[in-house]
Amino acid sequence: MSAPRRPASRRAFLGAAAVGLGTALTSTLSACSAASGTASGGVTLRFSWWGNDDRAARTEKAVRLFEKEHPGVTVRTSNGEFGSYLQKLATQAAGGGVPDVVQLDYRQVSQYAGGEALMPLDDVIKDATIRTSEMDKGLLRTGTYRGGQYALPMGRGITGYAYDSVVYKKAGIPTPQPSWTWEDWARNNRKIAALGLKSPDGRAVSGSNDGGGNEDVFEDWLRSRGGALYRNQTELGYTEDDLTAFWSFFGKLRDEGAIAQARDSTQAISTETCPMGRGLAASDFTWDAPFPGYPALLGDNVHFAPVPTTDGRQGVYFKPSMLLGIGAHSEHPRESAQLIDFLLNDTRAGDILGFSRSTPPNRTIAARVAKTLKGPEREIYDYAQTLEKYGVDLPPTAPPRGDLAIQAGFGRAYERVMFGRATPRQGARELIDVANRELRS
Numbered sequence: 001m002s003a004p005r006r007p008a009s010r011r012a013f014l015g016a017a018a019v020g021l022g023t024a025l026t027s028t029l030s031a032c033s034a035a036s037g038t039a040s041g042g043v044t045l046r047f048s049w050w051g052n053d054d055r056a057a058r059t060e061k062a063v064r065l066f067e068k069e070h071p072g073v074t075v076r077t078s079n080g081e082f083g084s085y086l087q088k089l090a091t092q093a094a095g096g097g098v099p100d101v102v103q104l105d106y107r108q109v110s111q112y113a114g115g116e117a118l119m120p121l122d123d124v125i126k127d128a129t130i131r132t133s134e135m136d137k138g139l140l141r142t143g144t145y146r147g148g149q150y151a152l153p154m155g156r157g158i159t160g161y162a163y164d165s166v167v168y169k170k171a172g173i174p175t176p177q178p179s180w181t182w183e184d185w186a187r188n189n190r191k192i193a194a195l196g197l198k199s200p201d202g203r204a205v206s207g208s209n210d211g212g213g214n215e216d217v218f219e220d221w222l223r224s225r226g227g228a229l230y231r232n233q234t235e236l237g238y239t240e241d242d243l244t245a246f247w248s249f250f251g252k253l254r255d256e257g258a259i260a261q262a263r264d265s266t267q268a269i270s271t272e273t274c275p276m277g278r279g280l281a282a283s284d285f286t287w288d289a290p291f292p293g294y295p296a297l298l299g300d301n302v303h304f305a306p307v308p309t310t311d312g313r314q315g316v317y318f319k320p321s322m323l324l325g326i327g328a329h330s331e332h333p334r335e336s337a338q339l340i341d342f343l344l345n346d347t348r349a350g351d352i353l354g355f356s357r358s359t360p361p362n363r364t365i366a367a368r369v370a371k372t373l374k375g376p377e378r379e380i381y382d383y384a385q386t387l388e389k390y391g392v393d394l395p396p397t398a399p400p401r402g403d404l405a406i407q408a409g410f411g412r413a414y415e416r417v418m419f420g421r422a423t424p425r426q427g428a429r430e431l432i433d434v435a436n437r438e439l440r441s
Contacts, residue, residue, distance in 0.1 A: 042072035043332045045339060049077075049103035049322075050085035055356045062349040066342045073335050093117040098327035100336040104151050106142060106320050107407070109398035110233070113145035119326040121149045124337040131345050134362040136318070138394040143323050145398055146233070152340060153320035155289070155357035156366075158384055158392075159220055160316075161305040162276065162294040163283035167205070171195055176305035178314060178390040182221065182249070185308040189258040192282050199279040207258050208283040209275045210265040212250035213414035215407050217285050220307045221246055223393060224315030233400045234439050236432065243428035247417050251424055262418040271297055288384065289321050289358040292376035304376075304383050306390075316387065317395040321358035359384060402438030409434040 049059060056079050063075045078099070080088065086105070092098050098117045112118045121143075124130050130152065132140060143151035163176070171191040176184075189207025197205035211217035219229050228237035253259045260275035268274035271293045275281035284294070288304065295302040307316050324343070326336045343349050350365035355377055360366045370381050409431055417427040 042074060043335050044074045044076060045101060045330075045332055045336055046099035047075050047077050047101040047339065048085070048089070048099045049079045050082045051079055051356070055079075058353050058356050062343060062352045063339075065348060065352070066339055069342070070335070070338065073338075075339065096329055098329070100327055100330040100332060101339050102325050102327060103154065104323045104325050106323065107399055107403050109143055109151050109323065109325075110145050110401045111404065112325070113148070113150040113398075114401045117328055118150045119328045119330065119333055121152065121326065121337070124333070125149060129334065129337040130341040134345065134364050136361070136363070139318055139320060139361060141397050142320050142395050143325075143398065151320075151323035151325040151398075152344060153323050153361045154344065155321035155355075156318050156359040156361055156384070157287050157289050157321035158316055158318050158387060159216060159285065159287055159307050160291070160380075160383060161208075161283050161307065162286050162291055162302055163305050164276075164298070164301055165303050166301045167192055167195075167197065167282040170197075175303075176308075178306045178309070178387060179312045180306065180308055181312070182224075182308040182310060186249070186253055186258065189253060189283075190256065193256070193258045201278075203280060204257060205279065206260050206275070206281045207253075208260070209268065209281050209285060210250055210254055210259045210262070210418070211285045212247050212254075212418065213265065213411050214285060215410045216287075217307075218243070218246055218410070220315040221310075222315065223317070224308075224310035224313050226313070228396060230396065230400055230403075236435050236439065240425065240428045240432055243431065244425045247414060247424035247427060251417065254418070262415075265418065266415065287321070287358075288380040291380055295376050300375075304379055306383075306387065314387065314390065314392050317392050318384070318388075319395055320361075355381070400439055402435070402441065405438045406431075406435045409438075 047063065051059070059079070060077060063077055067073060067075055079085070089098070089102065093112060093115065098112070104112065121130060125132055132152070135153070136156070139153050139156055140149070143149055143153060161176070165175070168188070171188065173188045173191060185208075192207035193204065195205070199205050222228065222238055222242060227242060231237040250259065254262065260281050264275045264278070264280055271277045271290065274284055276284035276294070277297060283305070285307070286294070291304050307314070309315070324340045326333055326340070330336050343353070345362055345365070347365060347368065350360055350362065350369055353360070354369050355373065359381060360369060373381055413422070413427040413431040416422040417424055422430065
């Protein structure tokens with residue numbers, strides 16, 4: 001699994017990588033990309049991704065198997081830490097040099113597809129160079145932009161809550177079920193705060209982290225009420241009243257001491273530094289892929305719970321943990337497509353990659369690899385199966401090109417609210433003004 005990293009940190013990196021990217025893409029992508037090159041008269045592909053050492057080792061092994069199966073094709077690989085990877089990719093895109101095969105975050109798809117940095121995949125899917133029959137159609141649409149398929153999911157992820165079952169038991173809280181509500185969650189946080197537990201530094205333990213500044217939490221909350229982040233590529237799907245209600249909900253709990261204090265929330269850039277990781281909270285909103293980092297840090301009493309609902313309606317959805325695309329100026333698009341197909345659909349590659357990018361998108365491979373899972377990895381696989389049976393809505397298409405800047409603005413606006421520099425309504429109005437400017441530019 002990836003090194004545990006909180007969504008706020010991930011969004012900050014995405015925002016930094018996106019600065020100036022739209023202008024750079026539109027002004028420079030007409031230039032030719034750097035040549036992919038040849039090796040001994042054959043084909044050389046460039047393939048880049050981000051991830052930890054385990055993912056790197058697994059990916060290299062799968063790539064070497066691909067080379068063995070495709071004589072004459074050499075794959076030059078490159079990987080790095082998430083933040084530096086995104087910044088490097090933004091620079092490459094601005095210069096027209098996106099690698100032949102590139103790993104993408106869900107929130108990058110529209111940015112790069114709209115900037116003509118990615119090749120449409122519809123033709124190579126139609127002729128079965130890349131097979132998608134074993135993939136969920138709803139998940140596939142997350143890699144679309146304006147009706148075209150520009151990226152394919154490499155893993156299927158879903159949100160949840162890491163929680164300390166021992167603390168929940170002390171507070172008399174039953175194991176959270178898929179139908180529990182936001183009101184249940186708030187009430188349980190108050191029960192935990194009332195226990196009077198102390199953190200290692202002697203401060204009071206609250207029920208949860210403060211999710212008010214996390215747009216992923218807001219999206220789940222909003223979708224559970226029938227809403228959405230975006231109506232289309234140029235319009236928000238929520239109102240000032242929606243965001244005011246959300247921030248007021250978290251603000252009340254924070255004032256009561258039921259969720260983490262503002263100063264602790266702003267320090268949370270990793271599992272180790274989040275309130276739960278520091279012993280200041282009993283739960284933390286997270287994605288399934290980084291969840292195993294919580295029991296590894298805090299013990300086997302930490303489990304994965306569903307995100308609360310609104311009157312039983314789940315707002316979560318299955319999102320690609322990451323996607324694969326092909327650089328628009330690749331000199332070897334067919335071989336690039338073959339590499340993507342191999343990584344996504346070959347059972348031997350599936351056995352090698354395992355759940356290193358969350359649940360494989362190919363259902364047959366996912367079921368095959370799941371038989372080998374144990375501990376937290378098995379728990380998140382079973383969790384996904386439970387939520388799928390319970391029922392979740394289809395995922396949205398890739399968000400608009402202005403999404404990265406909006407996410408950064410979301411965090412900034414909430415920080416002002418959290419520290420009392422703005423009321424929830426003032427902060428919501430500021431954020432919506434920023435969002436509308438980005439979407440209309």
